[in-house]
Amino acid sequence: MNLVVLMRMVPDVVEELEIAPDGKSLDQEALRLIVSESDDHALEEALLLKERYGGRVTVVAPEAPEVADVLYTAAAKGADRVIQLRGVEPGLGVAAMAEACAAALSAIPDLLPADLVLTGAQSIEDLDGLVAPLVAHRLGWPYLGVVTAVSEVSNGTATVIKEFQAGYRGEFQVSLPAVLGVQAAEKPPRYVPVAKVRAAMKATRIEEFEAPQPVPEPLQDVTIVALAKPEATGRAEMLEGSVEEVAGKLCELLAERGLL
């Protein structure tokens, strides 16, 4: 199987997010980036499929700080080819980035035809669309999202499981090639020891590829009015003190409500 995984870096929300002075973007300086969580699951699912059906896994990621680490880690986990895409602006929204990636997929030598393009079901900054359906639309391939498993890959189709709600799932038949938005891989993303990543850094060459021109503008069809942190109204009453004091206060609260 020929599997392509699209991955990208997003702000780590464990850190405090600062709004830039223009009020319309995040202060890029203050951001720490990590790989988008469901993209990591997309990679894991691709690696599982390669183990099951054979083939190769190529990871494509737009240029960003720390993205090299992610690509070397992917190589250490078993990706055969890792490619950094240059010329795509980071920031709010993903439609322009998805367009650029779709154009690049068709332009990168020896990449297509592929059986599947896998990427995350959603990222925390998908303001103007989701990457998977946008790429599917551009390539003219079928799409399915919130995917948690892929099996029975044969004769140009695959069985794909997607999550509905309340624990219900659906089993779908999808014609290949297709683009999948992966929510969670069949297993948690594998751990790879630092030594193996170091070895991959020596053995792997990250290919650089310039995004085909013209690169679409980020957020071309929407105007950002303003960014804000959620209003403090409705904020929780905070309980202060040592852990024991807080535990005592909580007990009082629960007892008052007849919950103890």
Add this chain to the structure above:
Amino acid sequence: MAGNIWVVADQWQGRLTDITFEALALGREVADAFKVPLEAVLLGHGCASLAEELGCADNVIYAEHPALAEPVPETHARALAELAQQRQPRAIVIPATNTNWGANTLLAAQLGVPGLNFVVDLKAVDGALEARCVLYGGKIQVRVQPRKEPAVIGLWPGARPADQGRSERKPSVEQAPVSLAAEPKVRLKRYIEPEAGEVDLTRQDILVAVGRGIQSKDNLELAEELARALGGEICGSRPVVDQGWLPLSRQIGKSGLTVKPKLYLALGISGAPEHVEGMKGSSLIVAVNTDPQAPIFNIAHYGVVADALELAPALAEAVRARKG
């Protein structure tokens, strides 16, 4: 007909979902502000009777086709694109549920217009449509104005009370043919029922919920101990289930269960919108998180900035002492 506000009805197991009515309530306000009709769009096969419940709208556009019986976002997006091209609405509001995940983006791509995600509110500002979106797991809100019509709006749960979008009135219903020329390349083979959990979490008074902040499977014991002391049950957020620390039957949120216990005690849960939609109706929400900026504190009634691994045993101890 051009310039109307559309709300796409969302169905699950043959019934209209609550978010459909939330979307109608919101759509009503927007349509009134622009002084245009509100139209509900119902897609499916043999589901005409559902139109009767959509009386909050002035008119129901009912597109019937065998292929629309399947919950395939691509097929639904193609039908909506056909209808929108003929009728040119101003905005198309699509409930962002797992069932039609991606349909709003596909529709926007087909129409060449912006498709907004994570929308929690929509209004008319100086004659323009303005959406409020929640990004970064709930940490940032963005006000945006789509610059092309129809604007495709992926609406999140909770924008308005569902009851506000229910009506006894019978709307006019208009059959709208769709051709869906191409054969679908995605087909539903079957639904897979949830694995039966040992307990019905939706009937519990007290739930202790753990998130990624619990850090390891071994630490789960601390939360279980607390749940036992309180006489409640344990549940969790998606990452905890993805790690295999808890079964899917105990996941709360968009893909999991919706619960409304008397007490929801969230340990190490950030409060991402997909989690919040499953528990925001709880009578009392207490959140424990090391991050004072965690969005969960925006919906919790009481908050504690502390290490859940320390607070859980201390609280269990205090509860046991009090119960005697």
